[in-house]
Amino acid sequence: MTTTMHVRMPVLDETGFVVLAPLDPPIDEQEWRSLEFMDWKSAGDTEFAPIASALGEMECSGFWDHGKSDKDGVWTSNAARCPSMKRWIEDTGANFGRVRVIKLAPQNYDEAMRHLHVDDNNRLNPESEGWVVRVFLQLTDDPDSFAILRPDRDDPSTEVRVPLPRGAMYVVDTERIWHVVSHNGTEPRYALIACLESGPQLEAWIARHRAPATP
Numbered sequence: 001m002t003t004t005m006h007v008r009m010p011v012l013d014e015t016g017f018v019v020l021a022p023l024d025p026p027i028d029e030q031e032w033r034s035l036e037f038m039d040w041k042s043a044g045d046t047e048f049a050p051i052a053s054a055l056g057e058m059e060c061s062g063f064w065d066h067g068k069s070d071k072d073g074v075w076t077s078n079a080a081r082c083p084s085m086k087r088w089i090e091d092t093g094a095n096f097g098r099v100r101v102i103k104l105a106p107q108n109y110d111e112a113m114r115h116l117h118v119d120d121n122n123r124l125n126p127e128s129e130g131w132v133v134r135v136f137l138q139l140t141d142d143p144d145s146f147a148i149l150r151p152d153r154d155d156p157s158t159e160v161r162v163p164l165p166r167g168a169m170y171v172v173d174t175e176r177i178w179h180v181v182s183h184n185g186t187e188p189r190y191a192l193i194a195c196l197e198s199g200p201q202l203e204a205w206i207a208r209h210r211a212p213a214t215p
C-alpha cells in the first residue's frame with residue numbers, strides 16, 4: 001500500500017473499500033441516455049461521458065495534463081443533462097475531480113481480469129490534502145455483473161465481488177485496490193464514477209449511506 005501523509009478516512013483503513021446502500025430512487029434513465037460520450041478505452045471496451053473535467057472541456061484525460069491534481073473539477077456541457085447525478089455528487093460535500101459516466105461493453109470474468117488495474121488518482125496531490133478515492137454509482141440494472149476488488153493482484157483469495165444491480169453504490173481507494181468489472185449482460189453497462197477527496201465531509205456522507213450490516 002502506498003504510504004503518504006495525505007488525509008485518509010478510517011472507514012477505508014482496513015479493506016480499502018466500503019459498500020453503501022443502493023440509491024433509492026435510482027437515477028432516471030433519461031439522464032445517462034442524453035449524455036455525449038467520447039471514445040476512450042479504459043479497462044475494457046469503453047466510452048466515457050465527461051461530466052466534470054479539469055477545465056470544463058469535453059475531455060477524458062487526467063487533470064495532470066493541465067497541471068492540476070484530481071480535484072476542483074469543472075462541470076462540462078454534459079452536467080446540465082444529468083441534474084440528479086450532479087446533485088448526487090454535490091451532496092457528498094467533497095471536493096470532486098473527474099466525474100464521468102462509463103459505458104462498458106459486456107466482458108466476462110476472464111476478459112475482465114486482463115484489465116485488472118489500479119488507478120492514478122493522486123498525481124500532483126499535495127500531502128497536506130486529502131487522498132483522492134473513487135465513488136461508483138451503478139446506473140443500469142446488471143445484477144449478474146460485479147465489480148472485482150483485489151487488495152492483492154496475485155492472490156485470488158483476497159478477491160471481493162460487489163454485485164451491480166441498479167443503484168448500487170460503493171467507494172473504493174482505487175489507487176490501492178486492484179479492480180475491474182465483469183459485465184455479464186448483453187447490453188452496455190453504465191455507471192457514474194467520480195474522484196473525491198477524502199476528508200470529514202466524505203466520511204460523513206459515507207456514514208449516512210452505509211449499507212445496513214447483514215446479520
Ligand SMILES: [Fe+2]
Nearest residue numbers: 117118119174
Ligand atoms: Fe480504475
